[in-house]
Structures are given as structure tokens and as C-alpha cells.
Amino acid sequence: MSTPYAKLPAWADYGLIPLINLSVAFIVAGFVVMLVGENPFRAAVILVEGAFGKGTGIAFTLFYATTFIFTGLSVAVAAHCGLFNIGTEGQAYIAGLGIAIVCLSFDSTLPWWLTFPLAIVASALVGALWALIPAYLQAKRGSHIVITTIMFNFIAASIMVYLLVGPLKPAGSQAPQTRNFLAGAELPKLNWIIELFGAKIRSAPLNICFLLALAMAFLVWLLIWRTRLGYEMRTYGHSPKAARYAGISETRIIITAMMISGALAGMMALNPVMGDQHNVAIDFVSGAGFVGIAVALMGRLHPVGIVLAAILFGMLYQGGAELAFEMPAISRDMIVIIQGLVILFAGALEHMFRPYIQALFASFSPKSVGMQAVNGKGA
Amino acid sequence: MAQAAIELTGINKSFGAVRANRDINLEIARGTIHGIVGENGAGKSTLMSILYGFYQADSGEIRVGGKPASIKTPNDAIALGIGMVHQHFMLVDNFSVLENIILGAETDALLKSSIAKARSELDRLEREYGLEVDPDAIIEELPVGLQQRVEILKALYRGAEILILDEPTGVLTPAEADHLFRILRQLKEQGKTVVLITHKLREIMAITDTVSVMRQGTMVATRETRKTTVEELAELMVGRRVLLRVEKGDAEAGAVKLAVKNLTVRDSRGVTMVDDVSFDLRAGEIVGIAGVAGNGQSELLEAISGIRHAVSGSVMLEGKPIDLTGKADPGELRDRGLAHVPEDRHHVGLVLAFEENENSILGYHDDPRYLRGPFLNIDAIMADAKDKIEKYDIRPGNPRLKTANFSGGNQQKIVLAREIEQDPGVLIVGQPTRGVDVGAIEFIHKRLIAMRDQGKAVLVVSVELDEIRSLSDRILVMFAGRIVGERGPEATEGELGLLMAGVEHQEAAQ
Ligand SMILES: Nc1ncnc2c1ncn2[C@@H]1O[C@H](COP(=O)(O)OP(=O)(O)OP(=O)(O)O)[C@@H](O)[C@H]1O
Ligand SMILES: [Mg+2]
Numbered sequence: 100m101s102t103p104y105a106k107l108p109a110w111a112d113y114g115l116i117p118l119i120n121l122s123v124a125f126i127v128a129g130f131v132v133m134l135v136g137e138n139p140f141r142a143a144v145i146l147v148e149g150a151f152g153k154g155t156g157i158a159f160t161l162f163y164a165t166t167f168i169f170t171g172l173s174v175a176v177a178a179h180c181g182l183f184n185i186g187t188e189g190q191a192y193i194a195g196l197g198i199a200i201v202c203l204s205f206d207s208t209l210p211w212w213l214t215f216p217l218a219i220v221a222s223a224l225v226g227a228l229w230a231l232i233p234a235y236l237q238a239k240r241g242s243h244i245v246i247t248t249i250m251f252n253f254i255a256a257s258i259m260v261y262l263l264v265g266p267l268k269p270a271g272s273q274a275p276q277t278r279n280f281l282a283g284a285e286l287p288k289l290n291w292i293i294e295l296f297g298a299k300i301r302s303a304p305l306n307i308c309f310l311l312a313l314a315m316a317f318l319v320w321l322l323i324w325r326t327r328l329g330y331e332m333r334t335y336g337h338s339p340k341a342a343r344y345a346g347i348s349e350t351r352i353i354i355t356a357m358m359i360s361g362a363l364a365g366m367m368a369l370n371p372v373m374g375d376q377h378n379v380a381i382d383f384v385s386g387a388g389f390v391g392i393a394v395a396l397m398g399r400l401h402p403v404g405i406v407l408a409a410i411l412f413g414m415l416y417q418g419g420a421e422l423a424f425e426m427p428a429i430s431r432d433m434i435v436i437i438q439g440l441v442i443l444f445a446g447a448l449e450h451m452f453r454p455y456i457q458a459l460f461a462s463f464s465p466k467s468v469g470m471q472a473v474n475g476k477g478a
Numbered sequence: 479m480a481q482a483a484i485e486l487t488g489i490n491k492s493f494g495a496v497r498a499n500r501d502i503n504l505e506i507a508r509g510t511i512h513g514i515v516g517e518n519g520a521g522k523s524t525l526m527s528i529l530y531g532f533y534q535a536d537s538g539e540i541r542v543g544g545k546p547a548s549i550k551t552p553n554d555a556i557a558l559g560i561g562m563v564h565q566h567f568m569l570v571d572n573f574s575v576l577e578n579i580i581l582g583a584e585t586d587a588l589l590k591s592s593i594a595k596a597r598s599e600l601d602r603l604e605r606e607y608g609l610e611v612d613p614d615a616i617i618e619e620l621p622v623g624l625q626q627r628v629e630i631l632k633a634l635y636r637g638a639e640i641l642i643l644d645e646p647t648g649v650l651t652p653a654e655a656d657h658l659f660r661i662l663r664q665l666k667e668q669g670k671t672v673v674l675i676t677h678k679l680r681e682i683m684a685i686t687d688t689v690s691v692m693r694q695g696t697m698v699a700t701r702e703t704r705k706t707t708v709e710e711l712a713e714l715m716v717g718r719r720v721l722l723r724v725e726k727g728d729a730e731a732g733a734v735k736l737a738v739k740n741l742t743v744r745d746s747r748g749v750t751m752v753d754d755v756s757f758d759l760r761a762g763e764i765v766g767i768a769g770v771a772g773n774g775q776s777e778l779l780e781a782i783s784g785i786r787h788a789v790s791g792s793v794m795l796e797g798k799p800i801d802l803t804g805k806a807d808p809g810e811l812r813d814r815g816l817a818h819v820p821e822d823r824h825h826v827g828l829v830l831a832f833e834e835n836e837n838s839i840l841g842y843h844d845d846p847r848y849l850r851g852p853f854l855n856i857d858a859i860m861a862d863a864k865d866k867i868e869k870y871d872i873r874p875g876n877p878r879l880k881t882a883n884f885s886g887g888n889q890q891k892i893v894l895a896r897e898i899e900q901d902p903g904v905l906i907v908g909q910p911t912r913g914v915d916v917g918a919i920e921f922i923h924k925r926l927i928a929m930r931d932q933g934k935a936v937l938v939v940s941v942e943l944d945e946i947r948s949l950s951d952r953i954l955v956m957f958a959g960r961i962v963g964e965r966g967p968e969a970t971e972g973e974l975g976l977l978m979a980g981v982e983h984q985e986a987a988q
Contacts (some may be wrong), residue, residue: 326852334840
């Protein structure tokens, strides 16, 4: 027996269900807003306008989305191989170190378009190596990857704190961060794209990493569904026994998948570090790795879904900031609650409404529920 | 006529363009054993899943015990006294037998008292029906044969009045099946109703009172078992005459292809499963390994195919040794011409979540034919999959369909097509026709014999004595991990049965 419930048509699966989940999240969030004595409809308008109303808002939304695309892809790649990488946060954080080394070494000598590729390689490499150890422990020692990656988040955080208050901090500075990068390590902004559409932008951090993220989404799609390696990862992810039978080495596939996942996580660091702050500061990842889990789940582990989910979360971040600014009763923490509700309904409870919708579909139009068979030859 | 336990009227169910059930009418009398037969994909499991609340019919009516019933979930079915033993086991692999049996039927808030109660109840059931299983064994460590018993116990534990069994004997030997049938008869005497889906027409003849035949989603006939024959049923199912035993000429055995010497294999708990086994497999012959499930056949196959560690002994493939440390690369063995159809197609031989075409390259996915550099050559894979679908009459003929949505027999054809079409020198097959309909059995047997006639070496492990006897040129019987006898194809069922039960072996030892 496969699934107790027949399949939904694709448009319902990928459109209707996420929409319902989201609506419920917003309705519940609306009650929370009411509870603190604000008008939920006005709050919603502020949120959406803040995210998409003005050019600057859009640029910020896409800037945050860039970060979440990387972390979402990272989680998804591991998940396709049956691995739950909770270490995206730490892998991104420690990758900041690789970027810092490249930028601090070359920012005075090389132009950005030479520093950038070096930094991409460095961030991916450091992220991948940080994922390698938990992967190795899982493959060879059977230590559960969820536990080890969580521990590695702590280790990464400790190392970064040590480095940023010590060796990497310029002498005499009070701030726990590296010195600011020079022009040779500043990435070009993409605001002009939005301005093409006539919107005005004051200053916003949207930068070329957004295009890199989209390129990575495409590459991940290629990897998972079009390459032999992706095929092997999916085989192992669905059935380790079948993978064994098919001659797929468990050690190799776990390590490879985790390193790719770690590399994607590491590349996330490029966006805030080189595209926005122009330094490596303490806690610059600030939870984006964990948001990546929600983004990956909500995007159903598919790059297109992940890009869309990342934009949604970008909107929540940007619109949420506006909301906290416009409505004093709604604090920063309230925004976090609203984000949490979206994660809860769209990510964790993804399947909550599914059976009901399926039952509904089945009663309206039984034929619409089920797989498409190309020719009706089968009995 | 006795009062009907179940009445189905005008049941329809479609999956997209596939009409799995069309306008089915069926009435099953209380206290009888009713058989349902039909080709793979005829819609038998679908019909029973509707009765058990897994699917809902698009239209039609169900009556249970004369009253209209609305069965929306398996819980509704259980409440109406309907129990089901599934074609594919629904057990939690890392739970114990006892835990699986009480799962969902816990009576108390505290697990401990539920377990204690269940233990004594289980003890009673086991004694009453002779279904012995160690209640503390972990499911994944049990051979499929015993997992089956757990499924049966599970349904009985829930006190089913109507018991549906979907191919329950697929993994049992005739002796074990007889045992099951004794249980079923006992149930019938207590007034319970049994619905039995099986591909084995012999079983239908032996135990059922009435039998219905399905074909391509419709109910084509219902007969009183006394008044029909195996031939008639086979013809009704397939719509043509079927060869129940495939003709084959004498083997012309050639050079040794696979030499197994003093092979010993232990399982994860250190129990010896294969004990000092030696035999040769030659080009141009089919060697059959008969035995009751759980006597080491599975472990033997796994060791030979390089996925299980052997403690001692050697296996030579075309004169070169196979790595028996359990770390052998099955890919390399495939390159050396060894193909393996595993017994457990759901967890090993197939990835059920994959599309059919993706499964048609499993294990051969690094063959340059299916690749373009590091990329999968989707066009080549699809063309290849369509080709196999055509050749092996896999239905529905859609390579994009998820493998889980194919019926059991068609899934088996997917695996067989993949392995046979690679044209290996040595083919080892575990349970080649488990869950496969008579028409397809005929087809698969013909294929295996054709391979033999092309000078390939074929090793078949099956718990079906009929199958072993009609396919094999030589029969080896396994009991308690040892090969306890070798016979020719003319060996009688009784003779083999005794060997399989270890009778001769024990006498010899005394
Ligand atoms: N969930 C599903 N989605 C799409 N098609 C399905 C699904 N379940 C079954 N089918 C199709 O419905 C038809 C009937 O399948 P079913 O499993 O009832 O056959 P069956 O008679 O039990 O066959 P077998 O003897 O091989 O077990 C098949 O063509 C099968 O591919
Ligand atoms: Mg079936």
C-alpha cells in the first residue's frame, strides 16, 4: 500500500495547499495582533506595503530572500539524501571566516570581480569542510547527524566569537568585528534593476548575490533531478537498503551530500558580509540557517518552491521591520511570533489540512484525484 | 443462502485515467471463505482497500451485515469488525512483535499494562492457531515469512469478524500455507468470514467455498469452488488459455559460472544462518533452492550478491573471487555479469517513491548508456523504460507513474525486466513470481528458461515448490542453513517436502 490518500492535482498540491496554510498562519497572527490592541488589517497592509510597496522595500525583501534561498537550498540538498542538516547556521557562520581571509587579504589589491570568485570558493569550501566532520561521523561512526550538526553550530559560534574579539579585531577597536573591507571586496548593488521599473530606491543592500542564489537554485535542480549524483542521493534518501543493493556507497553519498549542503550554507555568508556590512561581525547569520529549514519544507524541497518561500520570508522580515516601526505596540518580538506562526503552519504542519482537502476533492470530483496515466491500457 | 456478511453494489474507483474498479457487485455469505482471483492490476487490492477504508469508492454502496456502511477510514472498518492482512506488510521495522501487535490497540494509558495483557492474549492466539513468533523479536530481524505471521496475529488480536487477506501465502511454503489454512478453517467454523486474494489457484481450490474472478477492473465471474477448475479460472482471469507449467527441454550444462564453497553466514545476532554451503552453478542450467522461508536462503543470496558479510568460505564468479567481507561493490559485480533480483522488492529492489523509469536503471545508473557525462540521459532512460514496458507488458504502461502505484505483480516485472535485459552471465533470483498472476508467471518462467537456453546460469530461490520443480534442472534443498539434499527435477513434492522439513537430515544425523 502506498499512500492511504490518493494524490491531488499538481495545482492544488503546489498552489492551493500552501495558500491555505499561509492564510491560516495569517489569521492566527491577526488574532495575536488584535490581542495587543492593534488593527490586524492595518497591520497586514503595513506589512505588505513595507515589503513590496516601495522600491526600497522590494530591494530589502529580495536581499533577505537571497540569504534564505542559500540556506533553504542547503537544507533541501541534504534532505534529498535523507539527512537532516541542522548545521546550516554554523556552516554559514564559520564560512564568514573564509570570506574574511579572502577579503582582508585582497581587498586592497584586486577588483571586486576577482575577489568575489575567490570568496565564493572560500565560503563554499569552509562551509563544506564544516559539514564534512559531522558527515564523516555519521557515515563511519553512526553518530546522528542532527546531534552532531547542532553541536557544530555551538563550536562554530565559539570559534567565531574568539576570533572576532581577538585575532580578527583591529587593534584599538571596541566592536567585535573585522575591519571594514575596502572597495575591492564590495559587491555591486542590484538596485538599478528595480529602478528600471520606475521605483525609487534610497539605499538598500540588494546585491549581486541574489543572482548567484538564483543560479544556485537552478544548479541544485540540475543536480537533484538531472545528474547521476542526484539520482544516487535520492535513492539513498528514500531507501538506504536499495542504495546498498544498487552499489551506491553509503559513506561516499553521505559525505558528498553534506559537503554540497555545507557549501551552499557557506555561500549564504557572501550576501550579508560582502554585499551589505562589508565586514564580518559577530552573529551575522542571526538565525537564517534555521529559517532555511522552514523555507526548504515550505518549498517542498524543490528549488522553485524554495525561491518562492524565501521571498515570502524575506517579505516577513522586511515588512515586519516596517510594522514594528509603524505600530509601536507591535514589538520586534511580535514579528518573530508572526514568523514563527508561518513556520508552524507552512512548514511543520504542512500536512495538517491535506487530508481534508483531499477528501473535499474526492467528494467533488473523484476523477481529479489520482495519478495521470498516459494511456488507459492498464486495467 | 446464509445472510451476507458483505455486499458491494456498483462500486467504481478510478485513479486518473486508470479505472481500477468498474461497477463491481459482490456478495459474500457469512461464515464462508471467499476467494478473489485476477491478473496483476485487475483491481483486487483496490476493491479490498475500499472495503477497509483506505480508499473511498467514487460511487457504489457497501453493506456490512445487511446494514449500509460508510467506511471512511480503516478505523471505521475495524469498528465494523473488518480486519485486513495487507499484501505489503505494514509493520514498524524497529519495534518488537508485541509492540507492533498492540500498536493502535493499546487499552490503557500505561503501555506496560497493555503489554502485559497483550502478551497473555498473544500467547493464547499463538497456541490456539499455532502461529509461533517470539513476541520480543524485532521485526526487521525477522525473515519475511515470520513478519507475515505477525500481520495475521495483528488482525486476529483486534478481533476481526471479517478477515481480508491480500495474498497472505505469497511468502509461505505449502506447509506453512496449509497451516494458515487450518487457521482460516477454524475461523470459519467460529462463524467468521474470510476473503482471500491469491494468485495460487490451487489454494483457491483447496480452501474457498466460492470464488470471484476480476479482469481489468470488472468482476467477470463468480463460481462455487466445487463446480469449477483451475483451468477455467485461469482462462477467466487472463482471457486466454494459460500454460500452467512451461515446457522446457533438457539442460546442456556447461562450464562452472558460480562456485560456492564452504560458505558460512551469521546474522547480526551471531546466529549461523548459512552453514558450510557448497554448490556449483553452471552455464546453461537453472538451479533451484527450495526450503521453508527463513532457512538461510535470503542470507545466502545476499552473501553471493556481495551485500552481506560471510564469516568464511568463498564464492567464485567466472573463476574470480567475490569479496565476502560485506563491502563488495554490487556495481562491480554487475559489471562482471552478476545480476540479482532481490526477494524484497519493496525495500531493496525498488525505490517505491521513484518514477517507473528511474527504477528501471537502479543499479545500472552508472552505465554510460544512461548517462551524458555526469548527467542522466533522460531520453535514453525513457526510451529504455518504454521498451521494457512493452516487452514485459508492464501495466499501466506509463514510465512516469510512481512505482508505488503499480500493482505488486507489475512491480516485480519492473525488477525482472531491469535485471534480465542487462543480459547478465549469471542471474540470481529470489522469489521470482511472488505475488505474480498466472499469466505473468508463465511469461517470467519462459524468460528464465530462455536465459538458460542462451547458456546463462540461473539460480532461483523460491518457497514455491511448484515453481522450483517446474523451473529447475537441479534442486537443492536448504534446511537450517545447510544444503540437505540435491534432487533432479523429477523429485516428488512429498520427497522434497520431507527434506525441507529436515526429516531425512535428522535421521541421517542419528
Ligand atoms: N494510488 C494509485 N494511484 C494510481 N493508480 C493506482 C493506485 N493504486 C492502484 N492503481 C492502479 O489501479 C490498478 C489496480 O491495482 P490493484 O493494486 O488493485 O491491482 P491488484 O489486482 O491488486 O494487482 P496485484 O495482483 O498485482 O496485486 C492498477 O492498474 C494500478 O496500477
Ligand atoms: Mg494487489
